[in-house]
Amino acid sequence: xxxxxxxxxxxxxxxxxxxxxxxxxxxxxxxxxxxxxxxxxxxxxxxxxxxxxxxxxxxxxxxxxxxxxxxxxxxxxxxxxxxxxxxxxxxxxxxxxxxxxxxxxxxxxxxxxxx
Amino acid sequence: xxxxxxxxxxxxxxxxxxxxxxxxxxxxxxxxxxxxxxxxxxxxxxxxxxxxxxxxxxxxxxxxxxxxxxxxxxxxxxxxxxxxxxxxxxxxxxxxxxxxxxxxxxxxxxxxx
Numbered sequence: 001x002x003x004x005x006x007x008x009x010x011x012x013x014x015x016x017x018x019x020x021x022x023x024x025x026x027x028x029x030x031x032x033x034x035x036x037x038x039x040x041x042x043x044x045x046x047x048x049x050x051x052x053x054x055x056x057x058x059x060x061x062x063x064x065x066x067x068x069x070x071x072x073x074x075x076x077x078x079x080x081x082x083x084x085x086x087x088x089x090x091x092x093x094x095x096x097x098x099x100x101x102x103x104x105x106x107x108x109x110x111x112x113x114x115x
Numbered sequence: 116x117x118x119x120x121x122x123x124x125x126x127x128x129x130x131x132x133x134x135x136x137x138x139x140x141x142x143x144x145x146x147x148x149x150x151x152x153x154x155x156x157x158x159x160x161x162x163x164x165x166x167x168x169x170x171x172x173x174x175x176x177x178x179x180x181x182x183x184x185x186x187x188x189x190x191x192x193x194x195x196x197x198x199x200x201x202x203x204x205x206x207x208x209x210x211x212x213x214x215x216x217x218x219x220x221x222x223x224x225x226x227x228x
Contacts, residue, residue: 106158
Protein backbone atom coordinates (compact mmCIF):
# COMPACT_ATOMS: atom_id res chain seq x y z
CA UNK A 1 0.00 0.00 0.00
CA UNK A 2 1.31 3.43 -1.00
CA UNK A 3 1.75 5.50 2.11
CA UNK A 4 3.60 8.14 4.07
CA UNK A 5 4.31 7.21 7.68
CA UNK A 6 5.26 9.48 10.54
CA UNK A 7 6.46 8.73 14.05
CA UNK A 8 5.60 9.47 16.71
CA UNK A 9 1.94 10.37 16.24
CA UNK A 10 1.78 12.21 19.54
CA UNK A 11 4.59 13.81 21.50
CA UNK A 12 4.68 15.92 24.64
CA UNK A 13 8.07 17.37 25.50
CA UNK A 14 9.66 20.24 27.39
CA UNK A 15 11.35 23.36 26.17
CA UNK A 16 14.89 22.79 24.93
CA UNK A 17 14.82 19.00 24.69
CA UNK A 18 15.93 17.96 21.22
CA UNK A 19 13.51 15.78 19.28
CA UNK A 20 13.18 14.15 15.88
CA UNK A 21 10.01 13.31 13.99
CA UNK A 22 10.57 10.63 11.39
CA UNK A 23 8.90 10.48 7.98
CA UNK A 24 9.09 7.69 5.43
CA UNK A 25 7.42 7.12 2.06
CA UNK A 26 7.29 3.93 -0.02
CA UNK A 27 6.40 5.44 -3.40
CA UNK A 28 9.90 6.35 -4.59
CA UNK A 29 8.87 10.01 -4.65
CA UNK A 30 11.52 12.62 -5.30
CA UNK A 31 9.81 15.53 -3.54
CA UNK A 32 9.10 15.58 0.19
CA UNK A 33 8.09 18.36 2.53
CA UNK A 34 7.09 19.19 6.05
CA UNK A 35 4.11 21.35 7.00
CA UNK A 36 2.68 22.65 10.21
CA UNK A 37 -1.04 23.18 10.73
CA UNK A 38 -2.32 25.63 13.33
CA UNK A 39 -5.93 26.58 14.14
CA UNK A 40 -7.24 29.34 11.91
CA UNK A 41 -4.24 29.16 9.60
CA UNK A 42 -3.61 27.28 6.41
CA UNK A 43 -0.92 24.65 6.11
CA UNK A 44 2.49 26.29 6.14
CA UNK A 45 5.52 24.66 4.60
CA UNK A 46 8.56 24.35 6.86
CA UNK A 47 11.15 22.68 4.64
CA UNK A 48 11.14 20.73 1.43
CA UNK A 49 13.48 18.42 -0.43
CA UNK A 50 13.59 17.89 -4.18
CA UNK A 51 15.80 14.82 -3.92
CA UNK A 52 18.51 13.16 -1.85
CA UNK A 53 20.85 15.71 -0.29
CA UNK A 54 18.80 18.61 -1.73
CA UNK A 55 16.79 20.54 0.84
CA UNK A 56 15.49 24.10 1.05
CA UNK A 57 13.55 26.38 3.34
CA UNK A 58 9.82 26.81 3.09
CA UNK A 59 7.77 29.61 4.58
CA UNK A 60 8.45 29.00 8.29
CA UNK A 61 11.85 27.28 8.69
CA UNK A 62 13.07 28.99 11.89
CA UNK A 63 13.77 26.52 14.68
CA UNK A 64 13.70 23.44 12.45
CA UNK A 65 16.23 21.30 10.62
CA UNK A 66 15.86 18.51 8.08
CA UNK A 67 18.03 16.02 6.27
CA UNK A 68 17.54 13.79 3.23
CA UNK A 69 20.17 11.08 3.23
CA UNK A 70 17.91 8.47 1.65
CA UNK A 71 15.15 8.97 -0.87
CA UNK A 72 12.45 7.45 1.32
CA UNK A 73 13.21 9.26 4.60
CA UNK A 74 12.90 12.91 5.54
CA UNK A 75 13.20 13.51 9.30
CA UNK A 76 12.27 16.79 10.96
CA UNK A 77 14.55 17.88 13.78
CA UNK A 78 13.79 20.40 16.51
CA UNK A 79 17.11 21.03 18.24
CA UNK A 80 15.70 23.27 20.99
CA UNK A 81 11.90 23.19 20.90
CA UNK A 82 9.92 26.12 22.22
CA UNK A 83 6.21 26.40 23.12
CA UNK A 84 5.47 28.28 19.88
CA UNK A 85 6.35 25.08 18.01
CA UNK A 86 3.36 23.33 19.54
CA UNK A 87 1.43 22.33 16.45
CA UNK A 88 0.20 19.53 14.21
CA UNK A 89 2.91 18.48 11.77
CA UNK A 90 2.47 16.73 8.43
CA UNK A 91 5.01 15.13 6.18
CA UNK A 92 4.08 14.87 2.49
CA UNK A 93 5.56 13.48 -0.70
CA UNK A 94 4.97 13.71 -4.43
CA UNK A 95 6.66 12.41 -7.57
CA UNK A 96 8.01 15.82 -8.49
CA UNK A 97 7.85 19.37 -7.21
CA UNK A 98 5.64 20.33 -10.14
CA UNK A 99 2.94 17.90 -9.06
CA UNK A 100 2.57 18.96 -5.43
CA UNK A 101 -0.88 20.35 -6.11
CA UNK A 102 -2.65 17.23 -7.25
CA UNK A 103 -0.31 14.36 -6.46
CA UNK A 104 0.81 15.10 -2.93
CA UNK A 105 0.37 12.32 -0.36
CA UNK A 106 0.25 13.28 3.29
CA UNK A 107 1.21 11.35 6.38
CA UNK A 108 -1.22 10.97 9.31
CA UNK A 109 0.27 13.84 11.28
CA UNK A 110 2.26 14.29 14.49
CA UNK A 111 0.70 16.32 17.26
CA UNK A 112 3.50 18.00 19.18
CA UNK A 113 3.11 19.81 22.50
CA UNK A 114 6.06 21.72 23.92
CA UNK A 115 5.66 22.69 27.59
CA UNK B 116 0.32 39.54 -1.11
CA UNK B 117 -1.05 36.21 -2.31
CA UNK B 118 -3.91 35.05 -0.12
CA UNK B 119 -6.50 32.28 0.08
CA UNK B 120 -9.60 32.66 2.26
CA UNK B 121 -12.18 29.99 2.94
CA UNK B 122 -15.68 30.54 4.26
CA UNK B 123 -17.49 29.72 6.36
CA UNK B 124 -15.10 28.43 9.03
CA UNK B 125 -17.67 25.80 10.00
CA UNK B 126 -20.93 24.62 8.49
CA UNK B 127 -23.53 22.39 10.06
CA UNK B 128 -26.11 20.79 7.77
CA UNK B 129 -28.80 18.22 8.06
CA UNK B 130 -28.40 15.09 5.99
CA UNK B 131 -29.73 15.83 2.51
CA UNK B 132 -29.41 19.62 2.88
CA UNK B 133 -27.32 20.90 -0.05
CA UNK B 134 -24.94 23.82 0.33
CA UNK B 135 -21.67 25.34 -0.91
CA UNK B 136 -18.25 26.10 0.53
CA UNK B 137 -16.30 29.07 -0.73
CA UNK B 138 -12.61 29.58 -1.47
CA UNK B 139 -11.65 33.09 -2.57
CA UNK B 140 -8.16 33.89 -3.70
CA UNK B 141 -5.99 36.88 -4.45
CA UNK B 142 -2.90 35.78 -6.33
CA UNK B 143 -0.65 37.21 -8.98
CA UNK B 144 -1.22 34.34 -11.40
CA UNK B 145 -3.18 31.14 -10.99
CA UNK B 146 -1.46 27.91 -11.96
CA UNK B 147 -4.05 25.67 -10.37
CA UNK B 148 -6.59 25.43 -7.54
CA UNK B 149 -6.92 22.27 -5.51
CA UNK B 150 -9.50 20.92 -3.09
CA UNK B 151 -8.55 18.47 -0.37
CA UNK B 152 -10.53 16.61 2.27
CA UNK B 153 -9.12 16.16 5.78
CA UNK B 154 -10.65 13.72 8.26
CA UNK B 155 -9.89 14.00 12.00
CA UNK B 156 -6.55 12.44 12.84
CA UNK B 157 -5.51 12.15 9.22
CA UNK B 158 -3.61 14.09 6.62
CA UNK B 159 -5.33 15.87 3.74
CA UNK B 160 -6.46 13.80 0.76
CA UNK B 161 -6.64 15.20 -2.75
CA UNK B 162 -10.09 15.72 -4.31
CA UNK B 163 -10.02 18.03 -7.34
CA UNK B 164 -7.83 20.21 -9.54
CA UNK B 165 -9.18 23.24 -11.41
CA UNK B 166 -7.04 25.21 -13.84
CA UNK B 167 -9.16 27.86 -15.52
CA UNK B 168 -12.30 29.92 -14.96
CA UNK B 169 -15.43 28.06 -15.98
CA UNK B 170 -13.97 24.64 -15.26
CA UNK B 171 -16.00 22.16 -13.20
CA UNK B 172 -15.15 18.78 -11.68
CA UNK B 173 -17.49 16.29 -10.03
CA UNK B 174 -17.10 13.33 -7.72
CA UNK B 175 -20.11 11.65 -6.16
CA UNK B 176 -21.98 14.36 -4.20
CA UNK B 177 -19.26 16.98 -4.67
CA UNK B 178 -18.82 19.45 -7.50
CA UNK B 179 -16.06 22.04 -7.65
CA UNK B 180 -16.30 25.15 -9.82
CA UNK B 181 -13.89 27.98 -10.54
CA UNK B 182 -14.20 31.66 -11.42
CA UNK B 183 -11.49 34.30 -11.74
CA UNK B 184 -11.73 35.17 -8.07
CA UNK B 185 -13.12 32.15 -6.24
CA UNK B 186 -13.97 28.50 -6.22
CA UNK B 187 -17.02 26.78 -4.83
CA UNK B 188 -17.36 23.26 -3.54
CA UNK B 189 -21.00 22.33 -3.92
CA UNK B 190 -22.31 19.47 -1.82
CA UNK B 191 -25.55 17.92 -3.01
CA UNK B 192 -27.70 15.87 -0.63
CA UNK B 193 -24.80 15.28 1.79
CA UNK B 194 -24.50 12.24 4.02
CA UNK B 195 -22.87 12.02 7.47
CA UNK B 196 -19.78 10.44 5.90
CA UNK B 197 -19.17 13.71 4.05
CA UNK B 198 -18.33 15.30 7.39
CA UNK B 199 -14.73 16.50 7.25
CA UNK B 200 -12.64 19.62 6.93
CA UNK B 201 -12.32 20.75 3.32
CA UNK B 202 -9.14 22.58 2.37
CA UNK B 203 -8.47 24.75 -0.64
CA UNK B 204 -4.98 25.44 -1.99
CA UNK B 205 -3.76 27.65 -4.81
CA UNK B 206 -0.62 27.22 -6.83
CA UNK B 207 0.75 30.44 -8.32
CA UNK B 208 3.10 31.52 -11.05
CA UNK B 209 6.19 33.37 -9.99
CA UNK B 210 9.97 33.27 -10.32
CA UNK B 211 10.55 31.60 -6.99
CA UNK B 212 7.12 30.26 -6.17
CA UNK B 213 6.19 28.33 -9.27
CA UNK B 214 5.47 25.21 -7.32
CA UNK B 215 4.48 26.49 -3.92
CA UNK B 216 0.99 26.10 -2.59
CA UNK B 217 -0.92 28.70 -0.61
CA UNK B 218 -3.45 27.03 1.65
CA UNK B 219 -6.72 28.26 3.07
CA UNK B 220 -7.57 27.57 6.71
CA UNK B 221 -10.35 25.17 5.77
CA UNK B 222 -14.09 24.75 6.30
CA UNK B 223 -15.22 22.21 8.86
CA UNK B 224 -18.35 20.52 7.54
CA UNK B 225 -20.64 18.60 9.88
CA UNK B 226 -23.56 16.61 8.47
CA UNK B 227 -26.11 15.57 11.06
CA UNK B 228 -28.21 12.46 10.41
